[in-house]
Amino acid sequence: MVDVAVFSEAKDCGMEIDTMVKVEKPCCKDTVDIVEGQDELNIVTFNDLESATQLFVSSYIYTCTSLFESLPKQIIPHKDYSPPNIVKDIQLLDDVFLI
Numbered sequence: 001m002v003d004v005a006v007f008s009e010a011k012d013c014g015m016e017i018d019t020m021v022k023v024e025k026p027c028c029k030d031t032v033d034i035v036e037g038q039d040e041l042n043i044v045t046f047n048d049l050e051s052a053t054q055l056f057v058s059s060y061i062y063t064c065t066s067l068f069e070s071l072p073k074q075i076i077p078h079k080d081y082s083p084p085n086i087v088k089d090i091q092l093l094d095d096v097f098l099i
Helices: 051-067 090-094
Strands: none
Touching: none
């Protein structure tokens, strides 16, 4: 196999037979397989479905969308808290030093 093409023309193997030289058995052959496709599409709308199917689809969509609710906004109680001002250096007053 040399080339496969779907929407364009496939390349051949490059062994063209000249009219001057007679080749008893060529090393490759060109084959074309054509696959027929569907020309008409069957488009189904939501209103074309049966009532039981419409009910199932609508309840399925509602259930899936309600599963993924957003998380409630978290409240951080100490967000606006500012620490007290340092009046005196406690480590120096107590003579405690980190070594």
